[in-house]
Amino acid sequence: MARVVVDVMLKPEILDPQGKAVHGALPRLGFEGVVAVRQGKRFELELDGDVTDDRLAEIRNAAETLLSNPVIEDYTVRVEQ
Amino acid sequence: MKVGVVTFPGSLDDVDARRAVNLAGGEAVALWHGERDLRGVDAVVLPGGFSYGDYLRCGAIARFAPVMTSVLSAAESGMPVLGICNGFQILCESHLLPGALIRNRERRFVCRDQRLRIENASTAWTSQYDEGVEVTIVLKNGEGGYVADDTTLDRLEAEGQVVARYLGDNPNGSMRDIAGIANERGNVVGLMPHPEHAVDDLCGPSTDGLPFFTSVLKELAKA
Numbered sequence: 001m002a003r004v005v006v007d008v009m010l011k012p013e014i015l016d017p018q019g020k021a022v023h024g025a026l027p028r029l030g031f032e033g034v035v036a037v038r039q040g041k042r043f044e045l046e047l048d049g050d051v052t053d054d055r056l057a058e059i060r061n062a063a064e065t066l067l068s069n070p071v072i073e074d075y076t077v078r079v080e081q
Numbered sequence: 082m083k084v085g086v087v088t089f090p091g092s093l094d095d096v097d098a099r100r101a102v103n104l105a106g107g108e109a110v111a112l113w114h115g116e117r118d119l120r121g122v123d124a125v126v127l128p129g130g131f132s133y134g135d136y137l138r139c140g141a142i143a144r145f146a147p148v149m150t151s152v153l154s155a156a157e158s159g160m161p162v163l164g165i166c167n168g169f170q171i172l173c174e175s176h177l178l179p180g181a182l183i184r185n186r187e188r189r190f191v192c193r194d195q196r197l198r199i200e201n202a203s204t205a206w207t208s209q210y211d212e213g214v215e216v217t218i219v220l221k222n223g224e225g226g227y228v229a230d231d232t233t234l235d236r237l238e239a240e241g242q243v244v245a246r247y248l249g250d251n252p253n254g255s256m257r258d259i260a261g262i263a264n265e266r267g268n269v270v271g272l273m274p275h276p277e278h279a280v281d282d283l284c285g286p287s288t289d290g291l292p293f294f295t296s297v298l299k300e301l302a303k304a
Contacts, residue, residue: 010183014228015254017188066145069138069174071181072228 002051003080004059008068009040043067044080051079082301084294085112085122087152089143093130094165094277101277102126105294114146123301124161124205125152127168129221129275139182139224140170149175161205161297162269166222169261169271178262178271179237180229185222186254194286195220195274196248197260201241204267205300209292216289219278220252220260227255227262227273237262244270 010016016038023037045059060077068075084102086109088095099109110122114132119125132143143149149171156162156177164172172178185191194217202212210216229237234257237243245261253273261272276290 014183015186015226017184017186021188066137066141069141069181071173071179072183 002047004045004047004051004077005080006043006063006067006075006077007040008073008075009038011072011074014072082298083108083110083122084124084126085110085119086126086128087112087114087148089114089132089146091131091134092128094128094275097277098126098128101280101294104280105291105298107298112148114148117147117151119151119155124297127164127171129166129168132167140167140174143171144174156269159268161300163206164271165275165277166273169273172269172271177269178264179233180227182224183226183228184224185226190223191252192221195252197245197274198248200246201244201263204244204263204270206270206293206296207244208300209296215248217287218274218276218290219286220274222253222273225253225273227259240265245272
């Protein structure tokens with residue numbers, strides 16, 4: 001079994017109201033010194049069998065078509081050992 | 082003229098949209114997300130709501146529903162398609178319309194009677210308006226902030242693809258106050274406000290939404 005992790009983040013120029021809300025809550029709870037928060041999504045894909053280049057390419061395709069919206073989001077794919 | 086209204090799991094405004102079609106003088110046909118068959122309709126409305134619970138992103142999963150395969154190819158061959166609210170999000174996720182809709186700038190769900198200006202009265206869904214007319218139509222959304230890059234926004238403005246714009250306070254942070262856009266051909270329109278809730282004086286702020294539905298019927302009669 002292998003696990004591939006896809007992280008999806010809003011592009012830097014896209015407003016992130018959720019991140020801003022979290023950022024606003026931190027000092028209210030006494031957590032100081034955080035200058036910005038951006039919130040994203042993490043997908044953990046469990047595969048049966050090994051991770052091959054072909055399967056990684058397929059996962060990148062899935063990341064681009066379903067897991068992220070390339071108009072507003074960037075993604076990274078990595079294999080977790 | 083038959084206007085199909087798609088019901089996805091989580092659609093809320095499909096019944097109102099069908100009622101609006103009938104009030105406008107058309108024949109509303111219920112379409113189901115799980116079937117590819119468009120049942121011989123001449124136009125399609127993707128209604129508001131929270132299809133698939135808004136999981137992943139609003140409209141992201143609905144985009145891959147079996148019915149959407151047929152809607153996409155019909156839209157590409159010129160069939161009028163109107164996406165309202167969640168339907169607009171689905172059209173953007175499908176790339177039938179450019180840009181995307183993100184969480185409201187002020188982070189609150191907005192529900193109010195919204196003043197709008199109809200900027201383009203030559204699309205399949207707006208021909209019964211006078212261009213530049215100001216109307217009041219219900220707006221209710223949590224993720225209605227329209228975003229696109231500057232090149233796309235400039236192109237939309239230059240080609241007259243901005244269909245409606247918010248007047249007064251921008252309710253959701255939409256870039257350039259955009260409330261609705263059309264594709265280049267003008268057959269596909271996405272709109273954040275809900276014209277189907279503004280077709281009857283008894284239960285809406287106005288009947289200003291009705292021309293969206295009479296427009297498409299007129300357009301179809303012409304064809």
